Amino acid sequence: MTAYRTLDPEGVKHFLAARRDLAERLGGEAQDWTVREVSDGNLNLVFLVFGPSGTLCVKQSLPHVRVDPDWKMPLDRTAFEAAWLRRIEPLAPGLTPAFLDFDPEQFVLTMECLNGFVTLREALSKGADPIAPSRILGGFVARSAFLTSYFAQPFEAVAPDLAFFSGNTTLTRITVDLVLTDPYREHPRNHWLPALDADVAAMRADPRIIARIGALQERFLTTPQALLHGDLHSGSIMISDRDVRVIDGEFSLYGPIGFDCGLYLAHLAVAHAATNDVARKEALTAAIRTFWRTFCSDFLYLWKTQANGADLYTPTTFSNAPHELDTLRAHFISGVFHDAAGFAAAEIVRRLIGYAQTSDFDHIQDEQSKADRQRVALSFACDLLRDAPADIDAFTERLRQDTDLPSTTSPETT
């Protein structure tokens, strides 16, 4: 047992040199390798390593929040990310980094290096097409959710993963607090532009919004439908000219499938609210529809073709009720959408007024304009929480209406 030590670039070389398989991928010797630290999120150290014949990505848990060393945090989250990656990679081939190694003493996960990729958030901010990756993501969520659910296998095959991932309490605590609780109460971690004071106060005073948040808290903790990514925002997705990879599965847990869907939709909606470019808004709206429709059709296709051995909704039991089987499946998908709209709203709210905010509005120089755009995003989220949209068309129509600022109030730089 080697005591945990935080890695630096030299430490990364030392770590890899001691592991033949990983060293051979890089080629040459440690002195031939280049290590670049690219830590970017809130929680971990990340290094890209370049050798004569290959590359690697090395990720290590820190014993505290990276940007706030006083916020202590257990190290085991990398173990959950490694387990998520090993579970999901074979179910969605080519859509995650390839898993290479996990060291449970140093909490170091080594995987495929995504050099040449950028986050989807960065790509979108630079005008990249949002539709093609949204189609891929809809398929990814459908596959990873369906194939880890009770609909795809006997419950005995789900039980060990349910047990294991229920241990991911540290990061689940972050979701429960930062996404589903803090924005709706006074808390020092919250912050927002002063111009939004009245909007935040009105949101917190709205009983329908609070009731919906309560219901979402309950759904999140007591609906283990499938193994979720748990943090599927546009910074957890890397894209290149040809490929998409979902990264950062450290928040993984069994939960409601609509949570992953909702987080992805939220970030497209935030990008939509953050721009006043009409063509861009239309592309983002189309991406929202594409994501959801792909998710639905892929999920239903898997359900009809890969449900062998499952205990739920088995075709043999339903041999006298094929129409009802279709109805139950449609009802299930409707429930996922209902959850997704709620969790999307909660994610938008927390990215506007909570601890970890989004950079989507950073391009707006004028604070008044920025506040105006954030207000319409907040208004859209509150609208979703007050009165759930029936379907994806109602969702995008409300997004269009709620975020349609008169152009005179938006002299910004997009």
Add this chain to the structure above:
Amino acid sequence: MTAYRTLDPEGVKHFLAARRDLAERLGGEAQDWTVREVSDGNLNLVFLVFGPSGTLCVKQSLPHVRVDPDWKMPLDRTAFEAAWLRRIEPLAPGLTPAFLDFDPEQFVLTMECLNGFVTLREALSKGADPIAPSRILGGFVARSAFLTSYFAQPFEAVAPDLAFFSGNTTLTRITVDLVLTDPYREHPRNHWLPALDADVAAMRADPRIIARIGALQERFLTTPQALLHGDLHSGSIMISDRDVRVIDGEFSLYGPIGFDCGLYLAHLAVAHAATNDVARKEALTAAIRTFWRTFCSDFLYLWKTQANGADLYTPTTFSNAPHELDTLRAHFISGVFHDAAGFAAAEIVRRLIGYAQTSDFDHIQDEQSKADRQRVALSFACDLLRDAPADIDAFTERLRQDTDLPSTTSPETT
């Protein structure tokens, strides 16, 4: 590590003599002890042991179904029963046998001896008052469910139990198959009186019933609201002149609270359908209402007084929405009732046509009369599955109507 050996009365003495704490409870020496085998259920050996100064109950898993040695079964179920007992005993003091010891190598659970108790089923069949124990059971389910739920504590406190009990796959498989699947398909374990052939065929051909069973399967596996007993029928409850004890927690798992409620209601409803004594039917109807009302009021009382530290529906978040908090709580209780009515129906069905049937109809000598009474019970269950009752009054009113046989068809011995 001592290899597992099935106990016989001499083996029980040997086992206890080697455990000082247990031997001291009995007093004297092994030759002074009397061992009586009382194995009665389908799955285990049970011995009552009497010594000069005390008594014990010793329960051991068998490696097969007791009444069907060809049906092999892992031994670990006693470990789950022991864990359930240790978790629930302090939450519902005096309502379970006292836990004394668990031997994980021999799968032997030693607990308080309930000599002088009889099962609630036996007591009811002899005309015992059903109302007083139903009030106690309503309180028991409220306490055991609420205090193991996310409403009573931070989710981190639930996670280890959720993980542990999700390993109870052997007995959960029995519930999934025998209660929620087999009765709705051809299976050699099913059996029923020939006079019910048409009723069973009609039930299986009813798309609404099949759809509801599908939804109940999903609720059972994907709604871990609380730690359930998992098999709360009237044979899992022991009563004496003064006391009630809930036994046999080997089916325990995290699941929907309405499952425990529904099983208890099912067995009162079956007792109701099995008699043609009007006063007895009224007493059983009153017991059904008493159980449910006590469950509701006790659960809500605990929610208002013992929710400190919980993540769901926290009063601080709802400080601006106290009315909505009450509404959400009432909505939750309604959901438990909806589940309970469905699971009650599934339990009635399986006790009439499935593998492990109930003895409630055994007193009826005439097969036609027996079939008539079983038919009305089945009819009531199908009615609940086709069209969910809104509340407990609708439930009991349907029970009254559906099971109200003309007395001319019931020349039986009650």
